[in-house]
Amino acid sequence: MSARTQPEQAVSRLPWWAIALPSLAFAALLLLAGSADAHAAGGSGTLSQLLGLVRDTLTHQP
Numbered sequence: 001m002s003a004r005t006q007p008e009q010a011v012s013r014l015p016w017w018a019i020a021l022p023s024l025a026f027a028a029l030l031l032l033a034g035s036a037d038a039h040a041a042g043g044s045g046t047l048s049q050l051l052g053l054v055r056d057t058l059t060h061q062p
Helices: 017-033 035-041 045-057
Strands: none
Touching: 017 045
C-alpha cells in the first residue's frame, strides 16, 4: 500500500447568471452614466441607435 495519496481537485462551476447579471448591470450603469455630449459624438450605426433606445427606455420618467 502506498503512503502517498493524490490530492483531489476541486471543481468549481458558475451558473450562467453569475456572469450574465453582473455584465447586464455594468452595461446598464454605463448607459445611465453616459453624457449627452458623448452620445452626440457616437456614430449613427445600428448598435448606437439600439443602445440609445435602451438608455431612453431605462431613463424614461412617467
